[in-house]
Every structure is written in C-alpha cells, then in structure tokens.
Amino acid sequence: MIAFSFQKCLQVFQIYSDAGVVSGMIKDPTGLSSPASKIPNYLQLLISNIPLINKSFISVEYNPKKFNNIVCKVGQVRGSLFIISKQAFNEISGFDTNTFLYYEESILGSRLLSKKYSEYLRTDCSYVHYHSTTIAKVYENAVDRMKLMYKSQMYYAKHYLKVGVLKQWLLKVSQHASIGMLKVYWLFREAK
Numbered sequence: 001m002i003a004f005s006f007q008k009c010l011q012v013f014q015i016y017s018d019a020g021v022v023s024g025m026i027k028d029p030t031g032l033s034s035p036a037s038k039i040p041n042y043l044q045l046l047i048s049n050i051p052l053i054n055k056s057f058i059s060v061e062y063n064p065k066k067f068n069n070i071v072c073k074v075g076q077v078r079g080s081l082f083i084i085s086k087q088a089f090n091e092i093s094g095f096d097t098n099t100f101l102y103y104e105e106s107i108l109g110s111r112l113l114s115k116k117y118s119e120y121l122r123t124d125c126s127y128v129h130y131h132s133t134t135i136a137k138v139y140e141n142a143v144d145r146m147k148l149m150y151k152s153q154m155y156y157a158k159h160y161l162k163v164g165v166l167k168q169w170l171l172k173v174s175q176h177a178s179i180g181m182l183k184v185y186w187l188f189r190e191a192k
Helices: 006-015 042-049 064-068 086-091 104-114 133-138 142-159 165-191
Strands: 019-027 071-074 118-128
Touching: 006 019, 006 118, 019 104, 042 142, 042 165, 064 071, 064 118, 104 118, 104 142, 142 165
Parallel strands: 019 118
Antiparallel strands: 071 118
C-alpha cells in the first residue's frame, strides 16, 4: 500500500501555480478507491436523487483512465485529508459552515474555481478513510442521513449553482421521492 506523502503533495503547489487543493487517493478499508469527481451541476443533482435510473450517462465520476498520471487536475477531491493553499483559503474566506458532512467538497471546489484555483490529485499517495463511521453513529437512521444530505444538496444548489425557485422545487420533489422509496424499501426489508 502506498502511504500518504505530504512532501509529494506539497510539490504540486510548486509545479502548478493554480493549485488550491491537493490530495492523494482515498481508499476504503477494502482498498476500493473513488478519489475525485467532477463538480456536480444541477441536472446531475436531480438525476442522482431519482431511484432506479441509470446514472452512468450523466455521472460526476471520472473514467478510471484519468488517474493513470501521477498528478491529475480534478473538479473536487474527496475525503478527509487534503492540503489547501493558505492564499487560496484566505481568498475564499475559509470554509462555508452552512453544511455538515455532505456537499462540502462541491462547495469547496466551486469556491476555489470562482477564484481561478484548481484541485489536484496525486495518484502515488493514498490513505484509508473509514467513510460514514462517524455519521452512522450520530445519525443511525438512514432516512435521517438522507435528509441531512439533501439539506446540504439544496444549499449547494441554491447558493452555488444559483438555481431559481422552479429548479429548487423540482430538486425538492426528487428528494422527497427518493426518501419515500427508501422508506418503502425498509418496510419491505423489515417485513421479511
């Protein structure tokens, strides 16, 4: 397993003047990796909420071939470990504290882009992230976690994608449909 190297990540800031954030490959405990994605647009948010739809045609995920290079420019890095330029952090006025656990990466990526900064990924560095262990302890109910995620999603859509009232309403409908489908799923699962 490749370890995370702060030195290698810091080198990216020296090579790329637009580097705002640099991270390594995030992996789950089994070794699977989903280290970065595109910053989602409104249609990607809407489609991601609708159950039973093939989302591959409008995915925010990159083709794995993108990660063949040692340094990759990405829309947003994922996870719990990254380095942010002090200058970039100051220019975007720090983190937006209006969300919790969800859409933080999208908001950070959007704010950095608005100031002409980019995010980079080092594929020769990695770390293990035990995703959802904290949130599962705080929010044991899957529906409560989904509601928290959708609250952050709406905030992101409204404040960063600048969607109007009609698009907010459609997004809210898709969120309620998704929560409804989850509740039905749990009812059938518990009935077994």
